[in-house]
Amino acid sequence: MTPQYEYRYDALKDVSPELKYPMAKEVFPADQSLTKWPWTRDLVSVVLRIIANQAMQDISVRRGSACRLITFIRLYRILENPLYQSGLERVFNAINNLVRGLSNIFGNRAQSQNIKHDVKDEQHPEKVSARISAIAKDIQETAESREAREQTSLADYRDLFQIIYLPDISNHFLEDRAFAAQRVAGANPLVINRISELPDHFQVTDQQFKAVMGDSESLQAALNDGRVYLADYQILEEIDAGTVEVKDREIPKYRYAPLALFAIASGNCPGRLLQPIAIQCHQEAGSPIFTPPSLEADKEERLAWRMAKTVVQIADGNYHELISHLGRTHLWIEPIALGTYRRLGTEHPLGKLLLPHFEGTLFINNAAANSLIAPGGTVDKILFGTLKSSVQLSVKGAKGYPFSFNDSMLPQTFASRGVDDLQKLPDYPYRDDALLIWHAIHDWVEAYLQIYYKDDDAVLKDDILQDWLAELRAEDGGQMTEIGESTPEEPEPKIRTLDYLINATTLIIFTCSAQHASVNFPQASLMTFVPNMPLAGFNEGPTAEKASEADYFSLLPPLSLAEQQLDLGYTLGSVYYTQLGYYKANDVDLDDINDHTYFKDLQVKQALRDFQQRLEEIELIIQDRNETRPTYYDILLPSKIPQSTNI
Structure with a gap:
């Protein structure tokens, strides 16, 4: 028995004194991954990319594309050069010096120096943790300080990526195919359940089903065949909607607990794919049900469907x-x-x-x-x-x-x-x-x-x-x-x-x-x-069959919060x-x-x-x-x- 690993039940007391969960009373150096050089090397490399990414955003706004291109090439050569793998402290110092020379947002940071020495100091592993925490705080504060544009666009969310690679999902997230694929191969492929009947409070009609699957299909036949699947986020009703401060103003966030229906075509073809059928953004019976737009649908109908899918993605991100x-x-x-x-x-x-x-x-x-x-x-x-x-x-x-x-x-x-x-x-x-x-x-x-x-x-x-x-x-x-x-x-x-x-x-x-x-x-x-998977919504979601671009972008997080989500997701x-x-x-x-x-x-x-x-x-x-x-x-x-x- 190793009794020094004692239980602590109030580790989450700062969140709520009522939250009792068994966690370690103390974390010993042998369990601190930050004392291990390869792990720290990788983490610092990620943090450096985030710092450089933010600096490049600042440069692209203030100095123009030519300077941005030259700077990107210099940073890329440093970050990608394998010769620096054995000398992380040189990479760290070189990037920080370059960033400071190109941007005013960082200032003089003593905590970014001599990190390799601290990693090897096994008696004081907290030094490395403190340095990384300080850098993380700087990153968050920098993201919070960015001015949000009055009118955002998808290009603005793409432009948050400079040194950090823009993920491929950015090219496909608007497609129904990509939306359905994330139920089976996404960040949270754990929610869909096969159903044999619809919930009483989510009454999708046979006509709505046929509009997606074709006139030769029927909803009841698909239910009987076991080809209908439901993503139900009712558990999220236990969450209370929060608020967040943006530009010195407290703004409300919206909580969603949607239902999303999917189906598989009949037949034996192994390439049959999950297809979205309908979305209800709330659990209450009688709430509007949104379905994929027809080929003849206008832009406003497509935007309402996009908003409904975004509500599901927000719920899925929180469940995840x-x-x-x-x-x-x-x-x-x-x-x-x-x-x-x-x-x-x-x-x-x-x-x-x-x-x-x-x-x-x-x-x-x-x-x-x-x-x-x-x-x-x-x-x-x-x-x-x-x-x-x-x-x-x-x-x-x-x-x-x-x-x-x-x-x-x-x-x-x-x-x-x-x-x-x-x-x-x-x-x-x-x-x-x-x-x-x-x-x-x-x-x-x-x-x-x-x-x-x-x-x-x-x-x-x-x-x-x-x-x-x-x-x-x-x-x-x-x-x-x-x-x-x-x-x-x-x-x-x-x-x-x-x-x-x-x-x-x-x-x-x-x-x-x-x-x-x-x-x-x-x-x-x-x-x-x-835009693929926001973690909070800032509008109540679609309420009618049609919506505007302003409605859609009001649903998405401000750019400063989107940047914090980018930083968190990229780091982890x-x-x-x-x-x-x-x-x-x-x-x-x-x-x-x-x-x-x-x-x-x-x-x-x-x-x-x-x-x-x-x-x-x-x-x-x-x-x-x-x-x-x-x-x-x-x-x-x-x-x-x-x-x-x-x-």
Whole structure:
């Protein structure tokens, strides 16, 4: 037992004193990813790009395109030159000196100097954290200080990207095809459910269905065939709409809880795609229902439909950040990590297996609690709810919404949502790639645990393992009440079978690695271009069949908030540290992994190699899939999945 990892239940007290959630009382240096040079190098590189990007915006406005082009070339050469990989401090200083020389917005910043020295100072890792925090604060303040134009356009949102690459979604986000694809291969491909009947408060007509799918189709037949899918964001009604200060003025944000209906065409063609049928922007029965415009529709009808889609994207972005990302990965993992550190450690075979999957998690969660989700932080500003109600929803997600621990096994969740049938829903890249990773992890975990547990009786008699479970469930421990196995004869939850232990361990490792990757990295590719997925709306949404451009742009965040969303999404979605399947101790860099053996037990060697080979095969399978499948999806390439939730 490692008792120094103590629980703290008031880590979110600055958000609300009523929010009680088990988090680490203290984060030790061994768990602080910022003390590790490769991780810090990548993070600083991202921060530098954001600083340079903002400077380029300033230059483009004040100095003209010629100066902008010359400056871009100079910055690009510095940022892309591999010769600087071994000398980050030179890159850091060179870019900051160049930025200061070209713009007045930064001034003299002592905190940006000598960062490499601080990284190597293992006795004071807080120095690096303080420097990065100071830079992040400067970035946010700079974004807030920008003057918003009276009349914005899509070009203004595109122009926020200078050094940072404009993501491809910016070219397609207005298409219905791209809108539907994000339900199955987007930042949050976790919401659609197959339905057999419409909700009473969302009465789409057969005529509306035929207008999209064709006269040969019928809504009832599609429902009977299992070809109709619903994205229902009713849970977001638990959030209270917030406000934000823009240009010294407090402005209201709008909360949405829409319903969006999708369908698949009949037939057996594997290329059949999800198509949007109808959107209702509110849960109240009788609310206007918006459908895709016909080819003859005028611009005003198309704008109303675009606004309805944007309302769904805003809701999806909030569901993503609060439930799928913060709640169901970061917060969900923390009490499991704490219990493992305390009760198992590296002397126990399960602890030995799990601990590398928690590296950096306590640090990044603590950093988030003190910055991103703190009052006045980025989440408070750019999401649509009050901070208190938003974080309350995240805690609800961590404690079991929409699935309890025992119901969260990936194949089971797909079946529960009715999206497991490849014939009914042929194009679902997240499902197909995630299952490959899940089964590979399951096979690895099974091979590993069978070395140490020969049967169910060996599992049940492992007192250390049972103490671990008891701590995860305890009121003064992890407070995870829906984990463990019970029987009518023996209602006390325990880990009773080897199969359950294998499944539970697979779920933990999958969540730490692949599941977090699936919701984290699309933040850079899909959420930085704000018109695709704003995190707050500033109008009540469409109310009539027609809308104007002014109506549409009034819905989008001001440019200063869009820039903060860009900065957040790019930072969190760009840092890759460690790789699934390659185990190491905390003090070993990934570059040296081949010279280091983490598992000393020789029995593990072949099982681990089989796992690594399987991941290599999956890499090729996904690459081949992307050559032919209609929706490209590379988020779950094994080479792009970190071992732990560390960013």
